Amino acid sequence: MPGRVPLGELLIVDTDVHVHESPGALAPYCDPPWDVALRAVADVPERYLDIPGFSPGGDGTLTARFPTSHEATRMVHSPEQMVSELREIDVDLALLFPDHLLKIAVLPQADYAAALARAYNAWLIEEWTSRHPSLLAAIVACPQDPADAAREIERHAGDAAAVYLPCAGLDPLWGDRRYDPIYDAAQNAGLPVLLHAVTVTSPVFPFNNHGFDTEFARHSTSHTFSIMANVISMVSTGVVVRFPELKIGVTEAGISWMPFVCNRLDKEYVERRREVPFLTERPSHYVKRMYVATQPIEEPERLRDIVTLIELFDGQDTTMYASDWPHHDFDHPVKLDQVPLGDELRRKVFGENALTLFGIDRDGRRARR
């Protein structure tokens, strides 16, 4: 489209990229006795995001494996590599999520999970974000130990840009009151919470996806169903009312489910308001306040449909670009830039909405609170 600012000159804030945290790298940051367990698996030959006792099971491990030249196992091992690769795709600021710890919620030992979360948060800030101002930390909130997660948020309030809420294998969903300390701490710290799932097969809703034959089906649904379930959970239990200043964002689910959830909840509210009398507005009011990362952006034949989708959930001020670099289904900025967003919406989606969510300036610095 002629006359537009080139992507290289546009502020691009990437709201979902992934660092590769190996057990050996986290071990020096991990409290005993769990550091011993990390060292014990440090040299295990790594299958993609699948290490026993660390990130068990996962994406594509159930279906038959045939040869392919698709490089579906890209990893970023250092902040220098990350900065260099993000520069290639014109990203200026990026929020860092983990690789293996996408599955932290499936770990059955609460003390181990909490120790892993503490180790990851310290490692991420020490080795990545404190040394590179363009890299922003999403510290992980361990769902198995909400009190410890709240302490972590307080501890890192000055260094983090967001709090990452893991969703894969999570039980119960993020609307449960046991998680209130996490929301209280995040709200007090002025940090947004961002939900992120990954494909696993587990007895826990909505990851009980063993009925599907293919990874095509499992991966089509895992992220999106999980985000939908958690958004509905957080509205229906009143998280959005109990923590009115808390900013909530969701990642890696695309955007086309948003109009459905808004409309469906509003429809049910007509009949079942008495179950959620604490909602003072129609349910879609709360859903529409959430920030939505675009990746994996839908690829309809009519690209204008993406603009329509954003309009359907009034997402002009809440939709944010994400690449999911370096994962197999990442979105290059050029993909989203094929959508006829218009100049203002383009600026907002590629960068300005994320600055608002994180409360940062164009250099990644947080405003004083």
Added chain:
Amino acid sequence: MTVVGRVADFPEGTHRVVEVDGRSVGVFNIGGRFYGLLNRCAHQGGPLCEARSTTGTLVSDGWRLEWAHEGEIIACPWHGLEYHVPTGQCLAFSHIRVRTYEVTVVGDDVVVTPASSRRPPAASDR
């Protein structure tokens, strides 16, 4: 016509990315025959021919899956969109074909002829 190397530079079952008239092109030796394919995926512009090696793929005969086209399929390293190298045809979307180049062996040289055919439509053009 551009000489892109010697025959010995392209052992059977391998491919290399070369430059032809300012364009990046993958040159493939599949079973002793040479093929050229534009090094740009129609999906998000990924470096299609920088994929490590060609493979076969799964096709269906009725409801039975078969492993077919051994050595003739390249999946883009970025997102895995598959193409049939000899024809440039995308397997997932019938309307997508990546530009192919005629590759011949002249003496000991591998020679690429720049495509003069109309560029097939790409998803990103629509």
